Amino acid sequence: MSTFAQQQSAPLLHSSTSSRFAGRPQSSRHATVESCEPLSRTSRALAAFGVMLAGVLLVLIIVSYTNQPLLMRTFGLDRANLHPSTSSHGGLSYQNYTSFPLLGTQYLHECAKQMSGFMSHGDYWDAPRHHGAPMDVDHANDPHNRICNSTITYLLDGKVGLAADLGLMAQAAALAQERNRTFFVDDTHWTRGKWTEYFEDVTSLQRGPEPGCLPPPPQEFVACPRTARHWVINSLTAKYHLGHSFEEHYEDPYGHQLNRKKPVFDMAQKSFASTIRPxxxxxxxxxxxxxxxxxxxxxxxxxxxxxxxxxxxxxxxxxxxxxxxxxxxxxxxxxxxxxxxxxxxxxxxxxxxxxxxxxxxxxxxxxxxxxxxxxxxxxxxxxxxxxxxxxxxxxxxxxxxxxxxxxxxxxxxxxxxxxxxxxxxxxxxxxxxxxxxxxxxxxxxxxxxxxxxxxxxxxxxxxxxxxxxxxxxxxxxxxxxxxxxxxxxxxxxxxxxxxxxxxxxx
Known part of the structure; x- marks a missing residue:
């Protein structure tokens, strides 16, 4: 029986006279072993460091997919303290529009595109994701960090009566306070004039977590989902946010009939006492x-x-x-x-x-x-x-x-x-x-x-x-x-x- 060293080392189609067909000498294995020298101390240290670095990177990759907030807090990159200047890659774009803020009917159209065809079964504040990133539009650079980090804006457009708008706005203001967001009122399209012609500026009453910060550019308003960085809500899109999922989250789950409404009643009463004032x-x-x-x-x-x-x-x-x-x-x-x-x-x-x-x-x-x-x-x-x-x-x-x-x-x-x-x-x-x-x-x-x-x-x-x-x-x-x-x-x-x-x- 021939040894491994005697077996051919080149493709069978090569000529037997070819140099590639030559068999290996029996002593080649021993020569190779004898020629290996022990790794130096420096080489061993570098190899160990490489293995350790690979392990750390693997852990960071796993954490980034399973608990991104923890990772960001660990490195001081909590979104609550940042004003990102790069694309959100959240899969939303209002680039087809040329005038901002959009009309209430246009925001309704955008919500219909995002919300129709499926039903969310998660928590009210679960953030829908697009390729791993929370769904959102891109955000512009803010080198001076003057724009509020996270906001809720109620858009007035006059599609409903005054009291109807105020009833919906009271809930939006209460949600902003609960979620530690800055609350704004946008009256660009309001058929009644300016909000401050009748009411006090809401930012002077409900100052939010960043007093004095500026409202976001209206092109960054997002009607759906509500978890977007700058959520805008109006009388027409409210049905996507203050309907069944809202009731399941905010009403008293142990209350019967009218008693279920008590937490929502309290939210409205607080807003009219502190934020919506003549x-x-x-x-x-x-x-x-x-x-x-x-x-x-x-x-x-x-x-x-x-x-x-x-x-x-x-x-x-x-x-x-x-x-x-x-x-x-x-x-x-x-x-x-x-x-x-x-x-x-x-x-x-x-x-x-x-x-x-x-x-x-x-x-x-x-x-x-x-x-x-x-x-x-x-x-x-x-x-x-x-x-x-x-x-x-x-x-x-x-x-x-x-x-x-x-x-x-x-x-x-x-x-x-x-x-x-x-x-x-x-x-x-x-x-x-x-x-x-x-x-x-x-x-x-x-x-x-x-x-x-x-x-x-x-x-x-x-x-x-x-x-x-x-x-x-x-x-x-x-x-x-x-x-x-x-x-x-x-x-x-x-x-x-x-x-x-x-x-x-x-």
Missing amino acids: NEEMRTLIKIAKVEFLRKFPRESEQLEADKHTTLHRSYYSVHIRRGDRIPHGWMHHRKPIATQVYIDAIFQRLHKSDSLIQSSQSPVVYLASDSPPMLEQFAEAYNGTTFSLPGSKHSELNILASPQDYHQEMFDKLPLQARRKATKGALIDLALITGLWGGEQEPRLDSAVVSVSSNFGRLAAIGLGWEGAFGNVDEMGDIDNTRKKWIDVDLQGTELPVWQAFELF
């Missing part, structure tokens, strides 16, 4: 209206008026009658406007409850608001008591703000800007007195609100009254306290559960 001009107008309204209250005697308990005699009912482009939700109305008498009957049904601040023998003073001028006259004629509304004000700066016609969104948008501004100021004064929001001491006190849940004024009235004030002692099964409630819905009248929702989705 500016100085509007506070002045609201105060003028309240002072004039106080003169409508009966004064039995000077002594009684000076008594510390006279707040009982300055309590009022608010009534809001929505007409225009709204249809009642309740089946019993047969899609027809709710009759004036239904509102009046609700007042006196509530009046006879034992804990009412107003003596049952009296007809309570009513602050009346409606988007329909004829309804104000109709109610005042039918009601056996004192009413007050903006058209009846003796102050020209108030009665000029009264709604001149039924509110239809499309018709409103066609009005001249100055007319829209007046109507918005009037609506905000009405909202303050109908809901009791932004109230203070030494003012007329809202006892009860008679409203329709199909109107967003009606939804916000519960926020102004407070949880127990609006719903009484809600029992463990989430049933409203019909004896002590001060929020009276004349639309659904408790026929649908839960009886109240914080906002409307469009």
Whole structure:
């Protein structure tokens, strides 16, 4: 048998006379072994270092895929402290658009592209990823680190009414505070003018984690997903963010019916108390209206008026009658406007409850608001008591703000800007007195609100009254306290559960 050294070392097709065909000498193996010299100490150290470095790199690669935040914190690269200047590689691009911020309908289109065709089953704040990176658009260089690191912006565009926008905005502001993001309001496309014409700048009230930082370039706004660095939300895209997944995450999972809504109620109440507040001009107008309204209250005697308990005699009912482009939700109305008498009957049904601040023998003073001028006259004629509304004000700066016609969104948008501004100021004064929001001491006190849940004024009235004030002692099964409630819905009248929702989705 031939040895391994005698076997050919070249392809069989080569000639036997070729130099490549020559067999290896039997001593070649031994010569090779004898020629190897032991590795030097330096070589062994370099080899060990190479193995160690390869191990470290392997660990970093594994961690980068399984726990990227831990890796970034370890090396001081936490995203909370960075303003990346390179592409996010997140798979999103709004480069087909030329004007920013986009319109609300355009953001809706982008959300439809991202969100349709699949359903997320993860946590509300799980970040969808594209090739391992969180889905986002590219971000521009910020060499001076002046742009806020992470933001939530509510985009106003006038596609819905004032109260509808405020109800949605209250949730967005609360989410920004919870997620430690800076909150902004963008009014570029708002058909009512500028936000600060009516409200205080939100950045002065809810300063966020980086006070004084600048809003991001609008081309970096992302409507979906909400985990993008600069999330923008508006009345049209809210259905993708404040729907079922929001309810599953933020409502009380152990509560029944109305009790499930308590955390969301608290979020809204906190936003209206701390972030969404009328500016100085509007506070002045609201105060003028309240002072004039106080003169409508009966004064039995000077002594009684000076008594510390006279707040009982300055309590009022608010009534809001929505007409225009709204249809009642309740089946019993047969899609027809709710009759004036239904509102009046609700007042006196509530009046006879034992804990009412107003003596049952009296007809309570009513602050009346409606988007329909004829309804104000109709109610005042039918009601056996004192009413007050903006058209009846003796102050020209108030009665000029009264709604001149039924509110239809499309018709409103066609009005001249100055007319829209007046109507918005009037609506905000009405909202303050109908809901009791932004109230203070030494003012007329809202006892009860008679409203329709199909109107967003009606939804916000519960926020102004407070949880127990609006719903009484809600029992463990989430049933409203019909004896002590001060929020009276004349639309659904408790026929649908839960009886109240914080906002409307469009």
